Amino acid sequence: MRRVLVVSVVLLAALALAACGGSGGTTGGITVSDAWARPSPMMERAGAAYLVIQNNGAAEDRLLSVESDIAKTIELHATQESGGMLQMSPVPNIPVPANGRTELKPGGLHVMLIGLNRELKAGDKVQLTLNFEKAGKVPVTAEVKEQ
Amino acid sequence: MTRFRWIVPIAIGLVLAACAHQFSGVAPNPIGPAPDFALTDENGQPFNLSDLRGKWILLAYGYTHCPDVCPLTLSHLRDVKKIVDPNGDQVQVVFVTIDPERDTPDIMQKYVSHFDKLFAQKFKGLSGPPEEIAAAAKPYHVKYEKKETGSADGYSMAHTAEVYLIDPQFNWRMTFPFGVKAEEIAADLQTLRQNPEVK
Numbered sequence: 001m002r003r004v005l006v007v008s009v010v011l012l013a014a015l016a017l018a019a020c021g022g023s024g025g026t027t028g029g030i031t032v033s034d035a036w037a038r039p040s041p042m043m044e045r046a047g048a049a050y051l052v053i054q055n056n057g058a059a060e061d062r063l064l065s066v067e068s069d070i071a072k073t074i075e076l077h078a079t080q081e082s083g084g085m086l087q088m089s090p091v092p093n094i095p096v097p098a099n100g101r102t103e104l105k106p107g108g109l110h111v112m113l114i115g116l117n118r119e120l121k122a123g124d125k126v127q128l129t130l131n132f133e134k135a136g137k138v139p140v141t142a143e144v145k146e147q
Numbered sequence: 148m149t150r151f152r153w154i155v156p157i158a159i160g161l162v163l164a165a166c167a168h169q170f171s172g173v174a175p176n177p178i179g180p181a182p183d184f185a186l187t188d189e190n191g192q193p194f195n196l197s198d199l200r201g202k203w204i205l206l207a208y209g210y211t212h213c214p215d216v217c218p219l220t221l222s223h224l225r226d227v228k229k230i231v232d233p234n235g236d237q238v239q240v241v242f243v244t245i246d247p248e249r250d251t252p253d254i255m256q257k258y259v260s261h262f263d264k265l266f267a268q269k270f271k272g273l274s275g276p277p278e279e280i281a282a283a284a285k286p287y288h289v290k291y292e293k294k295e296t297g298s299a300d301g302y303s304m305a306h307t308a309e310v311y312l313i314d315p316q317f318n319w320r321m322t323f324p325f326g327v328k329a330e331e332i333a334a335d336l337q338t339l340r341q342n343p344e345v346k
């Protein structure tokens with residue numbers, strides 16, 4: 001009976017992981033999850049991707065860049081408020097504190113996809129490779145969806 | 148008679164619920180006529196905001212080279228429309244560019260049509276020469292500024308990102324700060340619709 005329980009728990013855990021899977025990548029102490037991109041209103045317009053970076057390591061790490069075949073240029077951007085106005089600017093890197101997390105979300109930090117090579121349509125998957133200062137390359141799949 | 152006594156608390160509850168609605172938007176003080184402006188619509192036709200008198204107007208300003216803030220606002224407004232008027236023509240979303248250098252009527256058309264696919268009533272995407280845009284922004288206290296950021300996407304526009312709600316009598320009723328959820332805007336709109344006297 002006990003074995004059945006253990007097996008069920010393991011199976012459930014595996015299922016839960018599988019449900020989250022496809023979107024996440026882990027390397028070293030860095031785990032990237034919940035990656036998504038907004039459908040692009042127009043192909044000639046930039047797109048934005050968002051994700052959550054969890055750092056389980058004892059040292060701060062930094063997201064330095066993102067690579068993908070989806071766009072010609074990819075930048076890290078931050079939307080910040082100044083004088084009541086919101087402004088988006090490139091940032092050189094995105095720090096992730098030791099034993100902490102950094103969320104890239106609408107109205108804040110985002111991955112900016114400039115010069116899209118194809119339209120971002122709801123349901124599409126986009127492969128991104130995140131380059132971290134310490135953890136190195138972490139691949140992740142972003143789902144294109146309306147939020 | 149006693150059989151229907153349960154109606155009393157329910158009725159009181161309903162009244163209290165209507166009174167107790169916490170508005171997410173901020174009402175101008177005093178509430179007065181919405182400032183009108185003349186721009187060019189997404190079909191290249193002259194358009195006055197007051198042409199929409201008789202409808203609820205959800206008014207937002209932004210620009211199409213904006214991948215983060217503006218799609219967020221427009222997707223919220225799409226969701227408000229979905230909640231309060233999915234099949235009707237009584238709630239009109241209007242998006243005004245503050246980047247007249249790059250946003251032509253044709254580009255505005257393509258941009259807003261991405262967000263209004265679900266509806267028969269299409270969103271308005273307004274543009275115009277810089278001085279007309281300035282005249283349309285000022286009375287709503289919309290501020291914007293061109294910024295060179297070094298991005299490969301070209302310059303960026305810093306801008307305020309509130310949403311303005313105008314009633315069918317063409318009174319400016321509410322201002323919603325950036326990031327207010329669609330459900331909250333929808334709840335305010337529904338409350339005002341049902342209680343026109345609420346200030």
